[in-house]
Amino acid sequence: MSIRGLRKSFSGTEVVHGISLDVPRGSFYGIVGPNGAGKTTTLSMATGMLRPDGGTAHVAGVDMWAQPERAKAGLGVLADGLRTFDRLTGRELLTYVGLIRGMEADTVATRTDSLLAAFDLAGEEGKLVVDYSAGMTKKILLASALIHAPRLLVLDEPLEAVDPVSAQVIRKILTDYVRNGGTVVLSSHVMELVEGLCTHVAIIAKGELLAAGTLDEVRRGGSLVQTFIDMVGGGAVAEGSLSWLES
Numbered sequence: 001m002s003i004r005g006l007r008k009s010f011s012g013t014e015v016v017h018g019i020s021l022d023v024p025r026g027s028f029y030g031i032v033g034p035n036g037a038g039k040t041t042t043l044s045m046a047t048g049m050l051r052p053d054g055g056t057a058h059v060a061g062v063d064m065w066a067q068p069e070r071a072k073a074g075l076g077v078l079a080d081g082l083r084t085f086d087r088l089t090g091r092e093l094l095t096y097v098g099l100i101r102g103m104e105a106d107t108v109a110t111r112t113d114s115l116l117a118a119f120d121l122a123g124e125e126g127k128l129v130v131d132y133s134a135g136m137t138k139k140i141l142l143a144s145a146l147i148h149a150p151r152l153l154v155l156d157e158p159l160e161a162v163d164p165v166s167a168q169v170i171r172k173i174l175t176d177y178v179r180n181g182g183t184v185v186l187s188s189h190v191m192e193l194v195e196g197l198c199t200h201v202a203i204i205a206k207g208e209l210l211a212a213g214t215l216d217e218v219r220r221g222g223s224l225v226q227t228f229i230d231m232v233g234g235g236a237v238a239e240g241s242l243s244w245l246e247s
């Protein structure tokens with residue numbers, strides 16, 4: 001994936017100021033940044049969900065906004081807060097997503113079985129997605145992003161609200177996926193996760209790219225948390241400003 005000069009304004013205020021980033025094929029790319037930095041906005045523009053005000057995004061050489069159908073064919077997306085067809089059961093949702101991707105019904109059925117089992121949702125398959133917990137919803141949406149076997153996965157906060165056992169399962173699925181030639185881009189606030197999983201990392205703050213490269217290039221011998229805090233700046237609470245909280 002390659003993005004060049006992506007910009008976006010909401011109500012006249014620019015929140016992404018021309019971000020460019022190259023994600024090498026086969027990399028596991030972590031995007032980190034403080035709340036409101038512009039990670040979701042940037043990933044939404046790169047994956048064809050939010051029209052940029054300027055700039056371009058290419059997936060496997062295909063221009064996302066000029067040829068969205070072609071660009072999206074090899075892409076799986078887990079968006080943050082995106083609504084889904086939640087009046088379907090987990091099995092129905094996976095079947096629906098597989099069929100609208102143009103896959104054969106037999107293949108959809110086989111992959112649905114294996115995804116429900118892999119994400120430990122097989123026992124819940126009769127439940128409507130609207131009644132799923134936050135972590136279960138994350139898992140079924142991740143399964144939906146995988147059913148057409150994309151070569152690139154873009155995941156916004158894939159482990160948020162997920163229990164430790166499921167998180168371990170998701171980590172293993174993603175690591176195997178990259179080992180077998182896939183490319184993953186994920187945003188996260190959890191530095192340990194990014195340091196443990198990712199080969200590359202980008203730090204975004206206030207709508208700008210502060211650093212990008214391999215994990216070692218970015219953290220330069222230190223920890224990612226320290227690099228992040230040094231670049232983004234600390235968030236000290238002024239002494240006494242919450243004194244009313246003290247008993």
Ligand SMILES: Nc1ncnc2c1ncn2[C@@H]1O[C@H](COP(=O)(O)OP(=O)(O)OP(=O)(O)O)[C@@H](O)[C@H]1O
Nearest residue numbers: 010011015033034035036037038039040041042189
């Ligand atoms: N639809 C919208 N309308 C108005 N402002 C928006 C909209 N979407 C995002 N913003 C603003 O754009 C900025 C960047 O938001 P974004 O969600 O991209 O940040 P983020 O880095 O993903 O944050 P977080 O880590 O908290 O999820 C924020 O100031 C946010 O309020």
